[in-house]
Amino acid sequence: SQQGEEDPQALSIQEGENATMNCSYKTSINNLQWYRQNSGRGLVHLILIRSNEREKHSGRLRVTLDTSKKSSSLLITASRAADTASYFCATAKEGSQGNLIFGKGTKLSVKP
Amino acid sequence: DAGVIQSPRHEVTEMGQEVTLRCKPISGHDYLFWYRQTMMRGLELLIYFNNNVPIDDSGMPEDRFSAKMPNASFSTLKIQPSEPRDSAVYFCASSRLAINYNEQFFGPGTRLTVL
Numbered sequence: 001s002q003q004g005e006e007d008p009q010a011l012s013i014q015e016g017e018n019a020t021m022n023c024s025y026k027t028s029i030n031n032l033q034w035y036r037q038n039s040g041r042g043l044v045h046l047i048l049i050r051s052n053e054r055e056k057h058s059g060r061l062r063v064t065l066d067t068s069k070k071s072s073s074l075l076i077t078a079s080r081a082a083d084t085a086s087y088f089c090a091t092a093k094e095g096s097q098g099n100l101i102f103g104k105g106t107k108l109s110v111k112p
Numbered sequence: 113d114a115g116v117i118q119s120p121r122h123e124v125t126e127m128g129q130e131v132t133l134r135c136k137p138i139s140g141h142d143y144l145f146w147y148r149q150t151m152m153r154g155l156e157l158l159i160y161f162n163n164n165v166p167i168d169d170s171g172m173p174e175d176r177f178s179a180k181m182p183n184a185s186f187s188t189l190k191i192q193p194s195e196p197r198d199s200a201v202y203f204c205a206s207s208r209l210a211i212n213y214n215e216q217f218f219g220p221g222t223r224l225t226v227l
Contacts, residue, residue, distance in 0.1 A: 033215060041220060041221075042116075042203055042205075042218030042219055042220050042221050043155075043203070043205075043216075043218045044218070045215035045216065045217070048215060088155065090216075098143045098160070098162065098207060098209045099143075099145065099157060099160050099167075099168065100157075100216060101157070102147075102154065102155040102157075103154070104154040104155075105154065105155075
């Protein structure tokens with residue numbers, strides 16, 4: 001079964017609005033990562049947050065992690081049409097050897 | 113660096129045929145992963161290698177699937193015989209292990225269609 005589950009499954013917003021995606025997971029983790037996948041392409045790493053961190057920023061991206069609730073959120077501010085893609089969270093379980101478990105993703109559509 | 117290279121990019125074959133997917137990881141990376149992506153099941157980890165040694169193949173669907181990594185710069189995923197339900201996009205990814213698990217770099221994928 002998937003470790004991470006993203007919510008919502010699909011999100012449609014207007015350019016300039018903020019987009020928030022959530023991820024829940026089940027076991028203790030070492031870190032949580034977010035990836036983006038454009039249609040027909042491979043996944044691209046966006047940001048990594050370690051289990052002892054609560055918030056991280058990278059450009060227009062803001063990630064939060066709540067280990068007590070086993071959840072994370074990805075916020076994209078001032079969205080652009082080019083942000084249209086699927087976004088996946090991936091968790092590295094404690095004690096695992098480098099492998100990640102991916103959720104099913106949130107499909108984001110940003111309309112110009 | 114050219115990134116992770118996969119070939120072929122598209123493969124159309126008939127049921128029962130053997131299919132071989134190829135991957136060249138990023139130089140210096142010590143982990144290699146094979147994934148399968150479908151609309152129904154999402155992204156599934158099939159198998160991964162560390163320093164050319166298979167670590168976990170529990171995601172391999174059945175004996176029809178096999179993977180090898182003869183050296184640090186090449187890996188294959190073979191399906192024999194192929195079935196229509198194997199139709200999916202297959203991704204290869206590589207990473208270099210750090211203390212807190214580095215990011216994975218994905219190839220462009222191979223879109224497999226089994227008729």
